[in-house]
Amino acid sequence: MKRPSAARILAIARKEFFHLRRDRLTGGMVAGIPIVMTLLFGYAINNDVRHLNTAVVDEANTSTTRALIRDAAASQVVRYTKQATNVHELEQMIAAAKISTGLYIPADFEERLAQGRKPYAQLLVDDSDPTILSAARGLTALPVPTASAGKRQQTSLEVRPLYNPERRSAVFIVPGLCGVILTLTMVLFTSIAIVRERERGNLELLITTPVQSLELMIGKIIPYILIGYVQISLIVLLGLILFDVPLRGSWSDFYASAGVFVLSILTLGLLISTAAATQFQAFQMTFMTFLPQLLLSGFMFPFEGMPQAAQYLAEIFPLTHFLRIVRGVVLRDASLSMMAADIWPLFAFFAVGMAVATLRFRKRLD
Amino acid sequence: METFAIETRELTRCFGDLVAVDHVNLKIPAGSIYGFIGPNGCGKSTTIRMLCGLLLPSDGGATVLGIDVLRDPEAIKSKIGYMTQRFSLYQDLTVRENLQFLSEIHRLPRVNRRARIQAQLERFGLQDRERQLAGTLSGGQRQRLALAAVTLHEPKLLFLDEPTSAVDPESRREFWEFLFDMVDQGTTVLVTTHFMDEAERCHLIAILDRGALVAEGSPKTLMAELPATVVEVESEVVRPVRQALIALDPVIDVAQLGSRLHVLVRPEVSQPEMFLGNVLARKELQAELRTVTPNLEDVFVMATTGRARPS
Ligand SMILES: Nc1ncnc2c1ncn2[C@@H]1O[C@H](COP(=O)(O)OP(=O)(O)OP(=O)(O)O)[C@@H](O)[C@H]1O
Numbered sequence: 001m002k003r004p005s006a007a008r009i010l011a012i013a014r015k016e017f018f019h020l021r022r023d024r025l026t027g028g029m030v031a032g033i034p035i036v037m038t039l040l041f042g043y044a045i046n047n048d049v050r051h052l053n054t055a056v057v058d059e060a061n062t063s064t065t066r067a068l069i070r071d072a073a074a075s076q077v078v079r080y081t082k083q084a085t086n087v088h089e090l091e092q093m094i095a096a097a098k099i100s101t102g103l104y105i106p107a108d109f110e111e112r113l114a115q116g117r118k119p120y121a122q123l124l125v126d127d128s129d130p131t132i133l134s135a136a137r138g139l140t141a142l143p144v145p146t147a148s149a150g151k152r153q154q155t156s157l158e159v160r161p162l163y164n165p166e167r168r169s170a171v172f173i174v175p176g177l178c179g180v181i182l183t184l185t186m187v188l189f190t191s192i193a194i195v196r197e198r199e200r201g202n203l204e205l206l207i208t209t210p211v212q213s214l215e216l217m218i219g220k221i222i223p224y225i226l227i228g229y230v231q232i233s234l235i236v237l238l239g240l241i242l243f244d245v246p247l248r249g250s251w252s253d254f255y256a257s258a259g260v261f262v263l264s265i266l267t268l269g270l271l272i273s274t275a276a277a278t279q280f281q282a283f284q285m286t287f288m289t290f291l292p293q294l295l296l297s298g299f300m301f302p303f304e305g306m307p308q309a310a311q312y313l314a315e316i317f318p319l320t321h322f323l324r325i326v327r328g329v330v331l332r333d334a335s336l337s338m339m340a341a342d343i344w345p346l347f348a349f350f351a352v353g354m355a356v357a358t359l360r361f362r363k364r365l366d
Numbered sequence: 367m368e369t370f371a372i373e374t375r376e377l378t379r380c381f382g383d384l385v386a387v388d389h390v391n392l393k394i395p396a397g398s399i400y401g402f403i404g405p406n407g408c409g410k411s412t413t414i415r416m417l418c419g420l421l422l423p424s425d426g427g428a429t430v431l432g433i434d435v436l437r438d439p440e441a442i443k444s445k446i447g448y449m450t451q452r453f454s455l456y457q458d459l460t461v462r463e464n465l466q467f468l469s470e471i472h473r474l475p476r477v478n479r480r481a482r483i484q485a486q487l488e489r490f491g492l493q494d495r496e497r498q499l500a501g502t503l504s505g506g507q508r509q510r511l512a513l514a515a516v517t518l519h520e521p522k523l524l525f526l527d528e529p530t531s532a533v534d535p536e537s538r539r540e541f542w543e544f545l546f547d548m549v550d551q552g553t554t555v556l557v558t559t560h561f562m563d564e565a566e567r568c569h570l571i572a573i574l575d576r577g578a579l580v581a582e583g584s585p586k587t588l589m590a591e592l593p594a595t596v597v598e599v600e601s602e603v604v605r606p607v608r609q610a611l612i613a614l615d616p617v618i619d620v621a622q623l624g625s626r627l628h629v630l631v632r633p634e635v636s637q638p639e640m641f642l643g644n645v646l647a648r649k650e651l652q653a654e655l656r657t658v659t660p661n662l663e664d665v666f667v668m669a670t671t672g673r674a675r676p677s
């Protein structure tokens with residue numbers, strides 16, 4: 001194959017802009033969907049989780065604290081998966097999304113208990129995911145393990161939300177909403193990119209020119225990368241202004257990860273576009289891929305509460321990974337390197353999707 | 367030795383049970399205007415699509431500008447221009463934007479691009495329309511734009527699928543002037559049409575019927591060698607005369623032109639004028655008869671109704 005030509009790619013990209021400029025409806029959707037959805041979702045959703053990945057730092061290490069640790073596990077809300085030696089390490093692991101909660105028992109646990117000085121111990125919680133916080137709250141009812149049954153039972157744990165102590169739902173929802181809205185709009189726009197040319201009869205002319213499949217695919221998605229950035233900025237700004245959602249990580253990390261996500265989700269649209277025979281089919285396929293992503297990505301329902309099979313499936317979706325990244329960067333001040341485990345799957349999705357779309361697209365009518 | 371721009375060998379295309387193009391063998395000389403004529407659905411567009419590399423032949427093959435369509439369809443695409451039967455430019459782009467886009471896709475050198483687009487706009491009388499959306503152009507303007515678009519990169523071979531179906535007679539003449547200019551510069555043109563006057567302007571024509579090539583040659587030869595006699599019948603009672611004649615076995619076809627009838631008679635009849643006259647006299651129908659030279663429409667009718675048609 002000959003080397004793709006940048007001039008041709010730009011020509012296609014510019015043409016797509018012309019289409020957009022004259023398509024009022026799509027133009028309205030660029031700004032309309034993010035605004036409406038951010039406002040609608042601004043206030044919502046709480047859920048139940050089990051088996052939160054947890055690490056323990058037990059500085060007291062007495063029989064009571066060991067019993068407490070066992071009791072917490074027996075509740076099935078937490079599951080010990082990592083080791084840590086101090087509180088700082090716990091916080092680091094939470095920021096990097098290695099664990100969801102950290103159980104911290106101070107060295108003076110027994111003294112505090114004897115003096116009735118609460119809290120005796122703390123459960124550090126990654127409340128950038130609201131479902132985790134509500135699950136962790138269940139643990140605060142856990143009593144102090146005590147030998148004398150007659151003594152009045154007292155609770156031992158205090159939950160310490162790390163990122164959103166006021167529990168404002170918008171703070172949880174808005175970062176994730178970036179991913180959800182982009183998943184909908186980007187796929188909606190690109191899924192018709194090629195079918196529309198087919199339906200309107202433009203394709204017969206276009207495929208009789210020397211344009212290459214790869215040039216066509218890249219040229220088609222360029223305008224939408226820019227639109228994706230416009231949308232994501234709009235959502236974050238709305239979040240900031242209306243709901244006071246902080247951006248704790250760096251803007252550059254945020255935009256870089258958004259860029260990778262947009263690329264991956266645009267290729268999903270292109271894939272649909274090469275498969276659909278009509279624009280209506282493209283719409284149907286868009287919603288068929290959108291719903292599972294919405295339900296399984298961890299936006300609507302807690303990821304850790306889902307069955308294994310559903311979790312494996314969800315790992316394929318770009319939205320699943322972007323939700324983790326965006327919660328990390330926006331709420332936990334995580335750096336991109338801390339989120340690497342969720343960034344490479346997006347790259348992989350983009351590369352594979354692009355290759356498949358390019359190969360699937362035949363410059364033929366049959 | 368004559369060089370051929372297009373050669374097909376038993377070119378065939380099926381859609382399910384339907385044989386849309388049926389073992390067609392063509393040799394189209396370079397630098398000529400070659401006309402495809404035939405009834406709707408006879409396979410003209412399908413043949414062109416196979417030659418452009420847009421449809422795979424079910425059987426047989428073709429060489430276009432020396433390149434095998436099966437082996438390297440992409441190499442063909444930079445050398446040809448294909449004006450589709452259905453308007454295929456972007457209706458929501460302006461005239462200029464459409465031309466600009468195609469000039470970039472064809473990678474015309476940047477320095478010539480503006481001048482080339484300007485020249486095309488002027489040549490096709492679209493300079494006043496350059497900012498108009500292509501979708502709002504009139505039928506004839508659209509066709510001029512389409513032709514401007516497919517000749518932008520100066521292709522060696524032009525496929526024009528019913529390019530003049532919405533064009534007024536005056537513009538059609540200009541259109542053909544343009545085609546002859548292109549041929550003078552060495553371009554080969556393959557054009558489909560339903561207009562007999564246009565077919566007559568072609569150097570060579572091929573008549574297709576239900577996918578098969580049923581006649582080929584220059585219009586003049588085809589008319590001269592028509593295997594039938596044409597008798598013109600003039601009468602005050604045209605309809606009864608027509609009914610009487612069409613019932614006759616040796617009469618292939620009767621076409622009415624006002625008060626005249628154009629009658630195609632099989633060559634087996636040695637004196638057709640007398641034969642028809644006798645028939646009419648027996649039925650006491652008044653008519654004047656005279657033998658005339660066949661026109662291209664007679665050739666067309668002969669070629670496409672001469673074959674047994676499944677009823
Ligand atoms: N993609 C397709 N699928 C099925 N049948 C097809 C397809 N394309 C064409 N045909 C059939 O093949 C036959 C030839 O079609 P084609 O378009 O080549 O005719 P045509 O000679 O160009 O007719 P017209 O003068 O009406 O343009 C027709 O019967 C048509 O219905």
Ligand SMILES: [Mg+2]
Nearest residue numbers: 410411451527
């Ligand atoms: Mg046709």
